[in-house]
Amino acid sequence: MPLCKRVIPCLDVDAGRVVKGTSFRNLRDAGDPVELAVRYSEDCADEIVLLDITASTEGRSTIIEVVRRVAEVLDIPFTVGGGIRTKDEAWSVLLNGADKVSLNTAAIQNPQLITEISKNFGDQCVVLAIDAKREIRSGRVIHSVYSHSGTKHTGLDAVQWAKRGEALGAGEILLTSIDMDGTGLGYDLELLRRVSSEVNVPVIASGGVGELKHMYEAITIGGADAVLAASIFHYGKYSVRDVKYYLKERGIGVRL
Template sequence: MLTKRIIPCLDVKDGRVVKGVQFRNHRDMGDILDLAQRYTDEGADELVFYDITASSDGRTVDKSWVRKVAQIIDIPFCVAGGIRNVDDARKILNDGADKISVNSPALERPDFITELANTFGRQCVVVGVDSRQENGNYIVYQYTGDETKTIKSKHETLTWVQRVQDLGAGEIVLNCMNQDGVRQGYDLNQLKAVREVLTVPLIASGGAGEENHFKDVFEKTGVDGALAASVFHSGQIPILDLKCYLKSQNIQVRL
């Protein structure tokens, strides 16, 4: 049976892994390669690296670490942040990443998703969506890597994710901004609503604070994977313990 994926997310800034609360106040969490190896050994199913400065700064970011990560780990990984054209994506995939994830550039130019899917196959193309609940609606936000540049986009989340799928996305990561970094649990209502309108895999992001939050998100929303950062980086939830717990709750995981 296809198992539910546990995905540590490593926010990368200037070549180090960092973590902020609701996208602010970034703290140093360690070396990229050390953390990548640690999570692989602990049983992570996949890793996501978000270069959180890249998209909003509009500059080319040093991604020499992608190749080094690809050399040492033997599980799949995805790279996000600052991928603005097909050549940017090609370089990262050629360096050994399995998937690339785009967010703000896809909002600027939705056809970019189709270009990526046509060039590399949709299985490589992940679209990240930062979404916030406002007055009962789910709204997509843009340039969330930098608080001073974050803006509300014109898109409602439920229509945007369907469009993204139609344009060629092979997977969607939904980051629920109200929940991010506050460890109160995933946004179950929003994730369930998004899961119901999609046929591609959906990954939940934002809000994990306890083991039972993972159980809830898998049981109640049908998402395919759950992404988290600080609870893994801090060691608060060891991945192996989490997977044993989920298995004991009859959720299929790879052990």
């Protein structure tokens, strides 16, 4: 009855190629986005996320051409993020075949953008992407939100920002731990748990996965509705099906 948990490969795209780095740096080439998207779809991926990771820093616009090429061949839903700053840019991404747009820096700078897009095209197509990093503030650990591909401290608290994003009309939260991203040591379960217990929209776990059990923990301990990964898939450590069989054997509903 409840919807199944989703497994989502993420393609970080730079200049039309899929790349993946450690903590957003040291990028290594991992392939063609169209090729990879289809490969993952055939491997039972529930969704694909396409992030133009350099867009905010360098001020580039979104990768409409890649979006279009992916949409021509892909028959599962996909989300596009990176550099979407206006309602019109969101519309253009959606018109070219994407199902959802993911907002990060632009939503921090202009929170009303979330509302504008969700009012026009529906809550279901707005994903609020939050990059968070642990920080000690007044003697306790909090998760602080960073913008501009994880480079700029914003002063926002991840839990508060997620709640506000939901109230503004975000249909989903894509939650990335900057600390864990690229380490392979597991998602930040504390961050996940704190956010997922405070919002009613689905939370996608991102950043740090290295083992199958990390995904299981993100769902069971972190309360995530979906798990996202990049390098473990790109470099062939696990297939999407490996993840799903692992989860299914442990009683988690997945689409197989």
